[in-house]
Amino acid sequence: MQKKTGLVIEVQGLCKKVDDATGSLTILDGINLAIEAGSRVALVGASGSGKSTLLGLLAGLDHASAGSVRLLGHDLAQLDEDARATLRRGAVGFVFQSFQLMPHLTALENVMLPLELQGEITAPEAARRARTLLEQVGLGPRTAHYPKLLSGGEQQRVALARAFVTRPAVLFADEPTGSLDAATGHAVIELMFEMNRASGATLVLVTHDAELARRCDRTLTIEAGRLVV
Template sequence: MQTNNDPIIEVRSLCKRVKDATGELTILEDVTLDVSPGSSVAIVGASGSGKSTLLGLLAGLDNATSGSVRLFGRELTGLSEDERASLRSGAVGFVFQSFQLMPHLTALENVRLPLELQGGTSEHEATQRAHALLGQVGLAARTGHYPKLLSGGEQQRVALARAFATHPVVLFADEPTGSLDAATGRAVIDLMFEMNAAHGATLVLVTHDIELARRCTRSVTLDAGRIVHP
C-alpha cells in the first residue's frame, strides 16, 4: 500500500539490453532512482545515453531486462501490456517531441480523446473540459482545426492540453521542445511548468536542454546507460 510519503516511482538495479549484430547491446545498467510525488525531474545526457529508454521503462511502455520499476506502488515487472495500460489510464500523461496528435481529429477531438478512452465522463463533460484546456493553452480559437493546419508550437500546445485532460498524477515528457525553434520552445516550456504547477502533477522529462533541466527540482545525468549524477 502506497502512502503519501512513498516515492511515486521506484527504480532498483534496472538494466536494459537488446540484441544487435555484435551480440548484445547494453542500453541501461544498474539504474536506481526514486521520484517523489509533486517533484520535477529532468533526465539529461548525451545522445545515446539511454534517456528515452529509461523514460519508457518508468512509464511501463517497455520491459526491462532485469531490475524493477514500481509505479504508484505497483511493480511493473510481470504485468501484461494491458495491465500496464490500465495502471496508466487516467493517471499518466505524455508529451512527445513529435506531438503524436491524431491527424484525422481536430484539436478539440484530440484533447477529448483520452477522456473518451478512459470512460466515466459524458460527452458533454469531456467536450467542456477539452474546451477549457485549449483555452488554458491559448488555443480557444483553434479548437476546430486539424493538426496539419496548426504550427509546430500550436500542435505541442494541443499535446499539452491532451496530456492534462485526465488530471494525471505523473506527466512524462520526451524532448518536448526538440521539434520547435528556441522562442517557441521557451513558450511551450513556460506553459508546461505553469500547467504542471496548477494541476499538481509529478513531472519527469527527458531533455538535452540544460536551461530546461535547471528549472526542475532535480536532474539525473545518464552516461552510457549509468547514472553519474543522481
C-alpha cells in the first residue's frame, strides 16, 4: 500500500470551556498540534485531563470555545451539523469504550449500518463487505447474533468491523479496551493495529495504557487541559 502523506488534522489555539455552578470551567486551553496521514497517535493523561474532550473536538462531535480544528482539510467551525455528519460518515471511524452497538440490530446489521447511512452502495454489497469484515475479526459464525448474546470482547470486535467497514481515512478510538479484561483487551488491540496497518488509516487513540501508547508513533500528554511538550 502506498504511504499516505500530508496533514489530516491541524489544531490551533483550541480551547474548550463550560459553565458550571461556580462559573466558567476551562477543560482545554491553547492546544496546538498537527497529525500526519497514516500515523498512530496516542493521547494520554490522568482522568479529567481533557483527552476525551480533545478527541471529541478533533472528530467534530463537540464545538470548541475558541481556536480551530481542520479535519481532512475542512475547518470544522465552518461546517454546520449536517456537513459535519456527512464528513464523519464518509471519512471517519469510531471505536468507543462502551461499544455503542445498536441493541436491536444483529452483528451483521450493526456493521452494515454506516454503509447504509452513506447510501452509496447496494444492500447486498453492504452485507458482503460487512460479512467479510466480521469474518476477518473472527465472528463469521456470529453474524446473526444480537449484542446481548455476545461477550464484551465480541462486541468490541463488532465495533472494530463497523469502524473499518467504510474504509475511513481517520479512526478515533476512546479507551477501546477500558471495558475489557486484560487478555481480551490485548487481543482486541492486536486486531485493531492489524486492521489499521492494512487500511493505512490515521489512528488517534485515547488510552491510560502506557504499553499501548508506546506502540503508537507519537504520544501526546494532556495535563490539566494543556498539551505537555
